[in-house]
Amino acid sequence: MRMAQFLILHGTGATPADNWFMWLKGALVGKGHHVWLPQLPGAGAPDTDTYTKFLLSNKDFTFDENTILIGHSSGAVEILHLLQHLPEGTEIKAAILVSVFKDDLGWDNLSGLFTEPLDFDSIAAHCTSFTYIHADNDPYAPLEHAEYFAKQTGGKLITIEGQGHFNTEPGPKYKRFPELLQIAERLV
Numbered sequence: 001m002r003m004a005q006f007l008i009l010h011g012t013g014a015t016p017a018d019n020w021f022m023w024l025k026g027a028l029v030g031k032g033h034h035v036w037l038p039q040l041p042g043a044g045a046p047d048t049d050t051y052t053k054f055l056l057s058n059k060d061f062t063f064d065e066n067t068i069l070i071g072h073s074s075g076a077v078e079i080l081h082l083l084q085h086l087p088e089g090t091e092i093k094a095a096i097l098v099s100v101f102k103d104d105l106g107w108d109n110l111s112g113l114f115t116e117p118l119d120f121d122s123i124a125a126h127c128t129s130f131t132y133i134h135a136d137n138d139p140y141a142p143l144e145h146a147e148y149f150a151k152q153t154g155g156k157l158i159t160i161e162g163q164g165h166f167n168t169e170p171g172p173k174y175k176r177f178p179e180l181l182q183i184a185e186r187l188v
Contacts, residue, residue, distance in 0.1 A: 011073030020177035047112030130155025
């Protein structure tokens, strides 16, 4: 199996230690992949400009044809912004967006995610494969938002019944996310 490098981005107010993030990192590293799971700066009030500058300033991580991006919630929104701002000619292998949303959901602290319109032609020029994972009952991000992005990017939408926001808020189930690991491994 070819090795890949993964960037995993957490959501609003979260840390790399929350939800399934560390578990997924461990599983991918255990299979020989390189994984970067950073603490995003100012995660309580996410800001795509701040996030993108932070991510692109890490000279130890390169974005190339072996790169797969995985983002949860506002981290998924950031992936779209990051793709839009990758250097010209840079193309990554895949993006997996879990519980993505397309507006501030009525929360003031999410407005920094949407200060710049998304340019889907630019986003698509930097990524060959988009996969959206969404629950039919997400209490924060409506399923229609993932449907919209899947249509705009020609991506695949995987809807999983009754799984909320794929986090540990309702219970410990999402300390692990085996379905996501399987999807990521198929993309390698």
